[in-house]
Every structure is written in structure tokens, then in C-alpha cells.
Amino acid sequence: MAIPFIDLKTQQKRIRTSIDQRLAKLLEHGSYIMGPEVGELEKTLAAYVGVKHCVSCSSGTDALLMPLMTYGIGAGDVVFTSPFTFIATAEVVALLHAKTAFVDINERTYNIDPSKLDDAVKKYAANPSLGKMRGIIPVDLFGQTADYDAIQTIATKYGLWVMEDAAQAFGATYKGKKSCSFGNVGATSFFPAKPLGCYGDGGAIFCNDDEMHKALVSIRVHGQGEDKYNNVRVGINGRIDTMQAAILLAKMEIFDEEIGLRNQVADRYSKALQSKYVTPFVAKDCVSVWAQYSILAENRAEAMGKLKANNIPSAVYYPKPLHLQDAFRDLGGKKGDFPISERIAEKIFSLPMHPYLTTDDQTMIVNALMQ
Numbered sequence: 001m002a003i004p005f006i007d008l009k010t011q012q013k014r015i016r017t018s019i020d021q022r023l024a025k026l027l028e029h030g031s032y033i034m035g036p037e038v039g040e041l042e043k044t045l046a047a048y049v050g051v052k053h054c055v056s057c058s059s060g061t062d063a064l065l066m067p068l069m070t071y072g073i074g075a076g077d078v079v080f081t082s083p084f085t086f087i088a089t090a091e092v093v094a095l096l097h098a099k100t101a102f103v104d105i106n107e108r109t110y111n112i113d114p115s116k117l118d119d120a121v122k123k124y125a126a127n128p129s130l131g132k133m134r135g136i137i138p139v140d141l142f143g144q145t146a147d148y149d150a151i152q153t154i155a156t157k158y159g160l161w162v163m164e165d166a167a168q169a170f171g172a173t174y175k176g177k178k179s180c181s182f183g184n185v186g187a188t189s190f191f192p193a194k195p196l197g198c199y200g201d202g203g204a205i206f207c208n209d210d211e212m213h214k215a216l217v218s219i220r221v222h223g224q225g226e227d228k229y230n231n232v233r234v235g236i237n238g239r240i241d242t243m244q245a246a247i248l249l250a251k252m253e254i255f256d257e258e259i260g261l262r263n264q265v266a267d268r269y270s271k272a273l274q275s276k277y278v279t280p281f282v283a284k285d286c287v288s289v290w291a292q293y294s295i296l297a298e299n300r301a302e303a304m305g306k307l308k309a310n311n312i313p314s315a316v317y318y319p320k321p322l323h324l325q326d327a328f329r330d331l332g333g334k335k336g337d338f339p340i341s342e343r344i345a346e347k348i349f350s351l352p353m354h355p356y357l358t359t360d361d362q363t364m365i366v367n368a369l370m371q
């Protein structure tokens with residue numbers, strides 16, 4: 001059997017009884033929209049992350065969009081983020097007609113570089129004509145959180161909010177605190193391939209602020225006031241399905257154990273590959289959840305070719321930084337603007353990574369790469 005890039009089947013076998021029971025109960029009560037599992041999930045996740053409020057929603061993208069709507073960002077506003085991320089991070093800023101100011105990444109963690117962020121913020125502070133600075137969206141790339149202490153220091157100094165894009169990092173920790181708890185608000189995704197994934201689309205937002213929580217709950221259902229037909233603001237249809245909430249509750253039963261297994265897989269990869277490839281750097285304050293296990297090769301095409309010849313899947317996250325994407329041509333980005341992101345985008349590729357990767361399969365992958 002071919003090695004899968006992500007193995008959801010083995011996981012499902014482990015929790016199938018719980019899933020079946022939860023879905024049977026759901027089919028009995030029939031509350032497909034905002035059923036009791038949704039509230040149960042939000043309580044479970046808020047307690048897990050260690051924040052006051054969790055608002056589940058329809059996707060990681062909507063989890064990023066909805067907090068920006070509560071901040072009322074729009075034309076003339078500027079939001080800082082990394083160009084080395086999935087398009088959704090900056091797409092939500094553009095959807096609201098605000099401007100993204102990209103800031104290059106640290107060459108070891110691939111997350112936004114706080115010293116470059118400080119430079120960028122200073123530049124905007126000195127030139128109000130460039131736009132009004134509003135906030136920062138650090139991305140916890142590949143499952144490792146950004147450097148939140150350094151980022152928060154800058155945010156506080158300049159009065160900016162921080163929204164954590166933890167779409168790839170649910171369950172990760174930084175200085176002992178869970179991802180989604182940093183800054184003012186955290187957003188995550190339950191897309192099936194993420195560390196905590198459902199069987200469709202889903203996401204969640206985390207915050208401690210009661211006012212923001214109230215606004216998010218309203219935006220999630222068309223800006224509802226007292227009820228759905230009393231609309232106090234413009235919102236979206238941003239709900240998660242009850243069925244997805246039920247799946248996530250079953251997956252939470254084994255989630256911490258899976259994080260442990262992911263870290264074992266990553267350690268084995270790094271030990272076996274570090275003599276020939278640049279293996280991931282995990283900062284000393286961080287525990288990654290390994291959404292991706294990504295390495296750098298001087299000749300990426302050759303390395304990926306060796307895997308392909310052995311029927312082993314691999315993928316490139318991300319081949320093109322966002323400042324070079326046509327979708328963001330209005331921002332005027334050009335080659336050379338963010339040299340670290342550009343260089344990493346040329347050399348990086350990701351290996352099969354999931355909690356159930358066997359040592360035998362891993363040996364095959366390593367042998368192919370070390371040929």
C-alpha cells in the first residue's frame with residue numbers, strides 16, 4: 001500500500017465507535033444547525049486553550065474574517081502579516097478593502113520576524129500617508145507559534161491589535177501557553193488536513209474580551225441582534241455544522257496523544273535527515289503540532305523526484321510568496337522585496353506527516369531521501 005501524505009483512516013478506526021455514537025445521537029435530536037454539540041465543542045475548546053470564549057465557525061478563513069469585521073477595518077487601514085503563508089491570511093484583509101503590509105520571515109522558524117516587523121511599523125508610523133496601522137496577523141506556520149512576546153511588545157507600543165492565525169497550530173504551545181490564546185484574538189481551522197480536522201470545513205475563534213465575543217456571535221449569524229430577523233450589523237453565514245462539531249468532539253478525545261505521536265515522528269525524521277537537509281528548527285519555548293514537516297533541499301526537484309520514484313507523496317508549502325501572487329498585484333509587490341520568503345519558497349518541501357506514520361514507512365521515506 002502506498003504511503004499517504006496524511007492518514008485519516010487509521011485515526012478514524014481508533015475513534016469510530018465514538019463517532020458512530022455521537023452521530024447517532026445527532027440524527028435522533030436532528031438539530032443540524034447550532035445543535036447542542038456546537039456549544040459543547042466551544043466549551044471544550046475554550047477550556048483546552050485556556051481562554052474565556054470560543055466561537056466556532058464555518059472555516060479557518062471565516063475565523064480570520066470575522067474578528068477583522070469586529071474591528072471595522074476597511075479602506076485606508078493597514079494590517080501587517082507574513083508573505084510566506086496560505087493566501088487566506090491576507091485575503092481576508094483585502095476582502096474588507098484594507099491593505100496588507102508584508103513583513104519578511106525569520107529564516108529558521110519561517111514565522112514573521114519581529115525585528116523586521118518593528119522596522120515596518122516604524123516606517124508606517126513615520127509616514128501616515130501610507131495608511132492607518134491597525135493590527136498584526138502573525139501566522140503559526142507548520143504548527144509552531146510565532147514569537148508572541150516580541151510581537152506583543154511592538155503591538156502594545158504602537159496601539160495595534162494582534163490576531164493569531166493558528167490555522168496550522170491548534171494544540172501548539174509557546175512558553176507553556178496554548179496557541180489561539182495570544183494577542184487579542186486567535187483563529188484556527190478544522191479543515192480535514194489540519195492537526196485537529198473535521199470531516200468538512202470548520203474553524204474557531206478564541207478571545208477573552210466579552211464585547212468581541214458578543215460581536216462575533218452576532219456576525220456569525222447575519223449580524224443578528226436579539227434574533228436572526230433583527231439585524232444590528234452586516235454579518236455572514238459563518239456557522240459550523242453540528243455534525244462537524246460532533247466529529248471534533250470525538251477527535252479531541254485522542255488529540256493530546258496525537259500531538260505526542262506527531263512529535264515522535266518529527267524527531268525521527270530530523271535525526272535521520274539533518275546530515276543532508278535543513279530540518280525544521282523548533283524554538284526552545286515552543287512545542288509544535290507539526291501541521292507540516294518541511295525541509296530545505298538545495299536541489300528540491302531532485303529530492304522530490306527521489307520520493308516520487310518510490311511512490312512517496314510530498315508537497316510544496318508554499319511555492320510562491322503572497323507578495324508575488326497576481327491576486328495581490330495591487331499591492332505592488334515585486335521579486336526581491338522579501339528575500340528570505342522567496343529563497344525558502346524555492347527550497348522547501350513537506351514530507352508525509354501524521355501521528356500514525358510507522359517506523360517502517362518512515363525508514364522507506366528516509367532511505368529514498370538519503371540516496
Ligand SMILES: *Cc1c(COP(=O)(O)O)cnc(C)c1O
Pocket residue numbers: 059060061062085086088089139165167168189190191201202203
Ligand atoms: C488552512 C489555513 C487557513 C484557512 O483555513 P480554511 O479552514 O481552509 O479556510 C488560513 N491560514 C492558514 C495559515 C492556513 O493554513
